[in-house]
Amino acid sequence: MSDQTKPILVAVVGVGLVGAEFVDQLLSLPKEYFQIVALVSSDATLFAADGLAIDRSSWKGVYQQSKGPTIISALAAELYALVNAGRKVVLVDNTAAETVAHMYPNFLTGGVNVITPNKKAFSSDQELFDSILRATAQGGARFLNEATVGAGLPIISTLKDLVATGDTVLFIQYILPSENKLSRTQVTKIEGVFSGTMSYIFNNFSTPSSGGPSFSSVVKAARDNGYTEPHPGDDLNGADVARKLTILSRMIPVLREALPQGYKSVDTRSLVPPALEGLETGDQFMSRLPDFDGEFEAVRAEAQHENKVLRYVGVIDVEKRVVKASLEKYENAHPFATSLGGSDNIIMFHTKRYGTRPLIVQGAGAGAAVTAMGVLSDLLKLANR
């Protein structure tokens, strides 16, 4: 049993855009609830079992002066010692790293709670996901991952509520389809825009007016605004959408084991030009992407000729067991073309209780501030237990 009267100890791994925003937001809360015991990135580590002596104005300076190798296993040992001393400990993983994700089962077995916007652990092989569930059951620690889908939007929590209260989820889609007034039995194809990054890119690249900016310039703007992964190919390959579809699918009992290889089992259209596959850095990728502007322009022109726009969509059809991510064309008057702006997600939950009028959550689905908010709201939920 952990001591409920002492502050929750927080180890922060990853202090990039989201991580730095998270630390800022956390340090703005009253100090009696939380204490940061570790700040870790790939090139520096700060650790103090009794809490780092930092505040909102000083932490970046303190952190930048520290250097040293990052040894996650050493950090783990320190955190287990704190758990064994009766403290409630949370690892907040703000990285997108596979290596950290693969350590969740160990952390959870050791009693360290895990909160993260990192999709990797929940959308990879069934085996890793199952080992996380087992570790949670054994160690008594919890994982919370609201920010893995829709950033700060209440998507994971809403799906949890629907499933836990016994509603029957029929399908999940990501924008208002023009067919939304058809009864459920008539709906043959449900789809939607799901990724904040893809939303931003196609809202700007493909509009009802003719022509428009080049594809690479739009991707560059998205990257400059912090809406893409460091390597934009990680968004354009559709894997981000496929991972989110996997995370949501695994929360629905009848779909739980439908994606054995995780996001790789999702039928996914990649927008990365084959010639650019395997480029290591985002900078390399961005420098060569303009070579393919003509190809994207041709696809856009074809759509415009049909009075349509391009949108990258995702769908989970529970009844038909269909989970897919793809690039599609939509009429200029279609809500896919008219309703979206910025990096908006629109997630629609069609359920038995909600009947023909779905439950809809819409809003910014990417960006450091709203992602960090999703992580912090999970931390507050853990503190309320």
Add this chain to the structure above:
Amino acid sequence: MSDQTKPILVAVVGVGLVGAEFVDQLLSLPKEYFQIVALVSSDATLFAADGLAIDRSSWKGVYQQSKGPTIISALAAELYALVNAGRKVVLVDNTAAETVAHMYPNFLTGGVNVITPNKKAFSSDQELFDSILRATAQGGARFLNEATVGAGLPIISTLKDLVATGDTVLFIQYILPSENKLSRTQVTKIEGVFSGTMSYIFNNFSTPSSGGPSFSSVVKAARDNGYTEPHPGDDLNGADVARKLTILSRMIPVLREALPQGYKSVDTRSLVPPALEGLETGDQFMSRLPDFDGEFEAVRAEAQHENKVLRYVGVIDVEKRVVKASLEKYENAHPFATSLGGSDNIIMFHTKRYGTRPLIVQGAGAGAAVTAMGVLSDLLKLANR
């Protein structure tokens, strides 16, 4: 400290439309988590300290055979005894009764948690609300009221997350205004459809096509579908919207004490004809409402003449400290006229983090199944603590 290994004990007050649906949903969950110890309505009471011997198929029959006076104070004494015996006890109030609402401070002080879709306690005088907050702090018991606003939609929890994580809520509105692309500083008037009942009534009464069904026939249909309070005047007087606005306003620190008389402090337009004010029963009200169809028809005709529709809207403008509920006219092409269906709520949160693109939650905001779901999801949150 309550015993975490034993089932949570649930006392259900009110077994009308929402209450019966709630009991059905609760009895569908695994028995090890919850035990119903009381079923109480105005004309019957069932109580068993070790749990009622009921299941999903039998409970209505068992309940209908029981008769006896309802003495809430006697129930309270039984529940305090269970708390003192170390059990976690929850009062689920599915009524709309002031009398029950006024007992929350006692229940909370006695350690009994309160979960409810009943808006009364949270939207009346500041004094009652403050006494609830004090009782929560003293007794250690919690109140959860997600279903008081938007039924099963994640409205209260979303606003809690926004406020708790330090976001600045600028305003809350209830449908997409045509001015939504203006920057915040240019927005002078924000408004929206908020009540599921009012949404249903005006979506059906006032459409872009000329003419339409009579006002009283639409109210009757809403009542028959369970979308109104037993007395439809309780919806048409705007108090329901004003109460929801009060509940949300009190969650925002700078507005917390802005409504000292609760919903009565909200600038509210009543749609109850003055001649029908004070009628005791819903049936009396419904029998005389057709006398006023001509008046509502005249207002609709005036709007149609201007190519507009009527919508009952609500607004909280945090910056301007404006909280109001009113009937307004909107262009036929306005989203107020085109986006809504059924008894949909659309709630938009404009915040600093979400910037010019608000966080939007939309879906059915009335009806027994989705209201009961909101109550049950609160109960599951309490169980997870």
